[in-house]
Amino acid sequence: MATVTLKVEGMSCGHCKSAVEGALNKVKGVEQAQVDLEAGTATVKYDEQKTDLEKMKQAVEDQGYDVAS
Amino acid sequence: MATVTLKVEGMSCGHCKSAVEGALNKVKGVEQAQVDLEAGTATVKYDEQKTDLEKMKQAVEDQGYDVAS
Numbered sequence: 429m430a431t432v433t434l435k436v437e438g439m440s441c442g443h444c445k446s447a448v449e450g451a452l453n454k455v456k457g458v459e460q461a462q463v464d465l466e467a468g469t470a471t472v473k474y475d476e477q478k479t480d481l482e483k484m485k486q487a488v489e490d491q492g493y494d495v496a497s
Numbered sequence: 498m499a500t501v502t503l504k505v506e507g508m509s510c511g512h513c514k515s516a517v518e519g520a521l522n523k524v525k526g527v528e529q530a531q532v533d534l535e536a537g538t539a540t541v542k543y544d545e546q547k548t549d550l551e552k553m554k555q556a557v558e559d560q561g562y563d564v565a566s
Contacts, residue, residue, distance in 0.1 A: 438510075440509035440510045441507075441509045441510055441512065441513055442561075443510065443512030443513060443516065444510055444512060447512065492511075
């Protein structure tokens with residue numbers, strides 16, 4: 429299991445938090461995703477055998493947010 | 498049919514717009530609700546025989562936003 433903190437741009441409210449957490453938690457291999465709205469980050473615990481950073485970024489971007497690389 | 502523009506505080510993104518419009522459109526007697534995110538307003542076309550300002554304000558506040566009176 430690994431943990432990564434993504435810098436997510438454009439999250440402004442509780443709905444955004446839910447959208448990003450929901451999208452990340454749906455990625456196969458993600459065990460837990462938690463957004464810190466004030467920090468503008470999403471911290472993700474995931475199984476490196478099953479997913480990777482690219483898939484997580486894509487899930488967030490599909491919700492309309494930018495992920496700083 | 499009457500039209501009122503509510504000043505809604507705290508809307509920050511497209512999700513907020515959807516939440517407020519959705520809540521207003523569910524009020525019986527509301528024909529059409531439209532949020533202008535930049536202006537921070539919700540303009541509502543409604544039937545005065547079926548609803549009133551208080552019910553519309555309540556619907557918006559139930560979503561977690563303040564309506565300036």
